Amino acid sequence: MIINSRFFNRTELIGFVALALLLFVILPLSLDIFRLNLVAKYLTYAFVGIGLVLCWGYGGILSLGQGVFFGLGGYCMAMYLKLEASSVENTKIQSTPGIPDFMDWNQLTQLPFFWKPFHSFPITLIAIMLVPGIFAFIIGAAMFKRRVGGVYFAIITQAIAAIMTILIVGQQGYTGGINGITDLRTLHGWDIRTDHAKFILYFVEVVLLFACIIAAQFIRLTKLGRILVAMREQEDRVRFSGYSVANFKIFAFCAAAIFAAIGGAMFTLEVGFMSPSFVGIVPSIEMVIYTAVGGRMSIFGAVWGSLLVNFAKTSLSESFPQLWLFGLGALFIAVVLAFPNGLSGIWQDYVQPHIDRLLASRKSKPGNGFPVTDGAPAE
Amino acid sequence: MLIGHQPKDFLLAVSGLTVSFDGFKAVNDLSFYVEDNEIRVIIGPNGAGKTTVLDLICGKTKATSGSIQFRGQELTKLRENEIVQAGVGRKFQTPSVFEDLTVFENLEISFPRGRTVFGSLTFQRDATVKERVEEVAEMIFLKDRLHTYADQLSHGQKQWLEIGMLLIQDPDLLMLDEPVAGMSVSERAKTAELLNRIIKGRSVLVIEHDMKFVEDIAHKVTVLHQGQILSEGTMEHVKNDPKVIEVYLGH
Numbered sequence: 174m175i176i177n178s179r180f181f182n183r184t185e186l187i188g189f190v191a192l193a194l195l196l197f198v199i200l201p202l203s204l205d206i207f208r209l210n211l212v213a214k215y216l217t218y219a220f221v222g223i224g225l226v227l228c229w230g231y232g233g234i235l236s237l238g239q240g241v242f243f244g245l246g247g248y249c250m251a252m253y254l255k256l257e258a259s260s261v262e263n264t265k266i267q268s269t270p271g272i273p274d275f276m277d278w279n280q281l282t283q284l285p286f287f288w289k290p291f292h293s294f295p296i297t298l299i300a301i302m303l304v305p306g307i308f309a310f311i312i313g314a315a316m317f318k319r320r321v322g323g324v325y326f327a328i329i330t331q332a333i334a335a336i337m338t339i340l341i342v343g344q345q346g347y348t349g350g351i352n353g354i355t356d357l358r359t360l361h362g363w364d365i366r367t368d369h370a371k372f373i374l375y376f377v378e379v380v381l382l383f384a385c386i387i388a389a390q391f392i393r394l395t396k397l398g399r400i401l402v403a404m405r406e407q408e409d410r411v412r413f414s415g416y417s418v419a420n421f422k423i424f425a426f427c428a429a430a431i432f433a434a435i436g437g438a439m440f441t442l443e444v445g446f447m448s449p450s451f452v453g454i455v456p457s458i459e460m461v462i463y464t465a466v467g468g469r470m471s472i473f474g475a476v477w478g479s480l481l482v483n484f485a486k487t488s489l490s491e492s493f494p495q496l497w498l499f500g501l502g503a504l505f506i507a508v509v510l511a512f513p514n515g516l517s518g519i520w521q522d523y524v525q526p527h528i529d530r531l532l533a534s535r536k537s538k539p540g541n542g543f544p545v546t547d548g549a550p551a552e
Numbered sequence: 553m554l555i556g557h558q559p560k561d562f563l564l565a566v567s568g569l570t571v572s573f574d575g576f577k578a579v580n581d582l583s584f585y586v587e588d589n590e591i592r593v594i595i596g597p598n599g600a601g602k603t604t605v606l607d608l609i610c611g612k613t614k615a616t617s618g619s620i621q622f623r624g625q626e627l628t629k630l631r632e633n634e635i636v637q638a639g640v641g642r643k644f645q646t647p648s649v650f651e652d653l654t655v656f657e658n659l660e661i662s663f664p665r666g667r668t669v670f671g672s673l674t675f676q677r678d679a680t681v682k683e684r685v686e687e688v689a690e691m692i693f694l695k696d697r698l699h700t701y702a703d704q705l706s707h708g709q710k711q712w713l714e715i716g717m718l719l720i721q722d723p724d725l726l727m728l729d730e731p732v733a734g735m736s737v738s739e740r741a742k743t744a745e746l747l748n749r750i751i752k753g754r755s756v757l758v759i760e761h762d763m764k765f766v767e768d769i770a771h772k773v774t775v776l777h778q779g780q781i782l783s784e785g786t787m788e789h790v791k792n793d794p795k796v797i798e799v800y801l802g803h
Contacts, residue, residue: 396660397675399657402653412633415637420668
């Protein structure tokens with residue numbers, strides 16, 4: 174059942190509805206605002222996960238540096254919020270009023286040029302997607318045009334994540350250093366610290382998440398999605414079918430970067446600060462683990478993976494802070510060894526057949542003589 | 553431009569082609585010409601450089617020196633996908649099809665439309681595509697398996713699928729690397745029939761060991777030995793060439 178004119182097949186539709194119910198209805202009704210805000214924080218990683226499904230699951234390009242793009246998106250948003258919080262009025266005790274506090278501490282006397290565009294909200298929104306997109310394009314063009322791929326690409330992205338952290342920490346006056354950009358207050362004049370704002374932001378994020386799910390599903394269903402799969406298996410065959418493999422890899426990598434950046438920007442809004450600890454190697458690898466646990470071939474799996482692993486992380490690290498990292502490592506190894514397609518693979522192999530059988534037996538009971546043909550071509 | 557004594561326009565003109573890997577010349581000053589609608593078979597012992605010649609033409613390997621002219625276009629300067637777009641199709645020795653995709657999708661990807669990133673995002677599976685895919689699927693004996701995933705096909709069927717993928721590209725020059733290797737007798741006969749049908753209206757360059765098969769299809773045979781041409785001509789001529797008998801056929 175591949176020639177499908179529908180946007181979602183039945184399983185995906187069930188997944189879509191279940192996720193929408195959970196995120197739009199069940200969680201907001203059952204959780205207090207503190208827990209709901211935690212869920213919102215977990216979901217920011219789901220954006221990264223969706224990007225990784227396209228780039229890694231479908232295209233076979235493993236990036237261990239998604240934290241870079243998550244961070245770039247987050248920093249773009251944080252720069253805007255910080256400038257708004259650093260009005261002349263708020264910062265009159267500084268030696269140079271009107272610039273972010275950490276710049277003042279670092280003896281900067283005027284706003285660096287690259288901060289200036291972030292006075293504007295529309296430019297910030299564009300920059301959140303454009304800056305990581307362009308950065309991914311440059312990395313992608315430099316690597317894929319030279320046929321750097323596989324493990325080498327993964328290592329290089331990891332190195333970039335390390336370099337990015339060092340750069341941010343080192344350029345304290347421009348970036349806020351190791352503390353990051355903190356003390357963020359308002360978004361376009363609207364206080365983001367109140368419970369009410371957090372509630373609204375949660376819904377904004379879920380809507381954006383579903384927009385990204387639909388965008389990813391759209392890409393997956395076009396011929397481009399099939400070329401990504403084809404490329405993962407037989408790069409040469411794609412090349413000798415007349416396609417420029419490098420361009421398709423660059424596209425997948427850029428798309429993943431933009432998804433990650435949207436997640437990063439939402440992270441800044443939900444959590445109220447951005448720091449280099451979400452940019453480096455460890456967070457980048459954790460993002461890959463969320464995706465692997467959820468299932469790297471499944472867009473919905475990536476969302477579930479991000480939710481569940483982060484939920485486990487919070488609950489376990491509340492009770493056994495030392496053990497958590499070992500737990501995460503063990504989880505990753507277990508998934509890779511035993512369930513390469515993660516939770517969604519387990520669902521498809523073990524749960525879905527039972528559901529299908531159940532539905533089939535119920536449907537055939539009326540006895541109208543038609544066997545249930547779920548797999549009939551819808552041409 | 554003065555044409556004068558220059559030979560008539562060949563579809564493919566390889567001249568002085570040399571490639572060396574760390575000093576070892578896998579192909580050494582090779583020149584040959586393929587005409588329109590010609591079926592050329594390249595034979596030769598193992599390590600003669602047969603596959604390397606195809607790699608050089610399709611851009612997989614870059615030549616150290618020499619030139620490959622295809623319809624007057626210099627191929628050595630083009631990238632692989634540009635060479636395909638110029639009209640050269642290549643089948644690999646081991647079947648390389650996309651196993652996680654269906655037969656239909658495999659053929660569709662090879663359909664020559666929407667080959668850019670944007671083009672493939674907006675690609676529509678319209679009636680033209682469907683008709684062409686079905687037409688080709690019929691030719692390669694896979695019409696009733698259009699929605700089968702390619703990993704469930706037999707070795708022979710995968711070979712046919714790859715030939716079909718080339719066919720749908722509609723290349724002017726088709727290069728096949730051992731198309732019947734590893735096939736059963738009946739598959740082999742069907743493949744010969746398939747090839748005889750698809751070679752109409754295009755030139756074909758085939759590498760093959762199966763002498764019976766070569767005799768069936770070849771217009772002209774080129775015998776390679778140590779990266780150089782040992783003999784060239786009709787099958788009859790080549791078979792009786794003492795040099796060829798010595799290094800190849802005699803064994």
